[in-house]
Amino acid sequence: MQTTLRESLSTAFVLLLFSVVCASLLAGAYLATRPNIERSEQAQKLALLVQTLPAHSFDNDPVNTTHPLPMDPLLGLKHAGTAYLATQAGAPVAVVLEAVAPDGYAGEIGLLIGIRADGRIAGVRVTHHRETPGLGDYIEIAKNDWIAQFIDKRLDAPVAAAWKVRKDGGRFDYLSGATVTPRAIVKAVHKALRYFELHRGELLSRKRMVAPSFLDPHGGRVGRSTALGTIETSLQTPLHTVTFPASAN
């Protein structure tokens, strides 16, 4: 009995030792590779950012013209995100929103959604995902141009009921075998367009108009619930009159 106990303990200790060694190995590898990985992820993001904007349409540096984005359910962000503004001769051309589709087949799908000042989509790119390789990964522009079908779509064109994949009676194509993934992205893009519609004025202004009080989820929620019914009319509203969409509603 004594020996068995001692044996078990020593075995457990060896296993613990191996776990500690492996954990430190991983920690070391993580620390050693982190700076390089962060740099390449940043570079990748910037390259994607340019792809979501209409080519040669802006003359500023969108990377340094940003607004903070709140953790709004319409964007699905779990941390405060960033909106990047593209301007031409000082006038806003388009804004790129960070958004997350929370309901991919394997967790979150990170998105960059470029929206022109008139509400048309300029481009959508996937920044990160864990979808099934060879099945759900056609959302990457490197694998397939599926994601290009969002170009020039608007909140009201197609109509809200058609912002679905074809299988669900909507307008968006998908590749057979993987419908969860495109469904999540179509939904996330549509929601991001709604967010843009509600916050168009501040998103397109060059000044950092997003005051802390504005980030308050209450203010956002009240504004949105009343705004939903008037989206179609507000789309027709000339841009310069919409300064503070939430307060206007």
Place this chain on the structure above:
Amino acid sequence: MFSAETRDIIVNGLWKQNPGIVQLLGLCPLLAISNNVVNALSLGLATTLVMAVSSGSIAVLRNTIPQQIRIPVFVLIIAALVTVVELAMHAWMLPIYVVLGVFLPLITTNCIVLARVEAFASKRSTFHSVLDASAMGLGLTGVLVVLGVVREIIGKGTLFSGIDLALGAQAKIWVLHVIPDYQGFLLAILPPGAFIGLGLLIAARNQFEALRARRSHRHAPPGIVGSQHC
């Protein structure tokens, strides 16, 4: 040049005990990505690297690992090494990481790695263990590449598509359009194509071995040895 043992290890890995078409081990993650040559070769080589490193380190530690808990320790070591390889590729070999991306963690679940560690590296010298793992890995890579060639040509009519992801946009001209204006044959690209292709490869190997056995007047043709699933 080689000792008989060394030669046996190499021949076993590449042909006699080839993990892909004889042992049929570690097929799940690998069949999924053999739909083109670039993917097949990249993941095959990454698997070989992980096998060699994990077999080597386990052979070094083989006398310190208690018999009762050897499998959890092996899995722990393999998983840690795969993660280190993944991080290192992400940091310093970004183009290759872009191609392999999410496939890399799947190497952990590839049971050929654990199988060689358990069957070979935990009992033999470090040198022979690394050699065995490399030969097995390369044998598997060979099968994957052949499968990748067949599936890509039949399925898409091209060769080396996707090479621009690994070697930059200028490598796009290396993509061979073997069959011009090909409409594609989806079945070959989808998972069933992998199983049908693998079946044909196994059949071809068995046929070849049977012919050879008949020619050298041996008694029985060697069939599939020890087929297992994982």
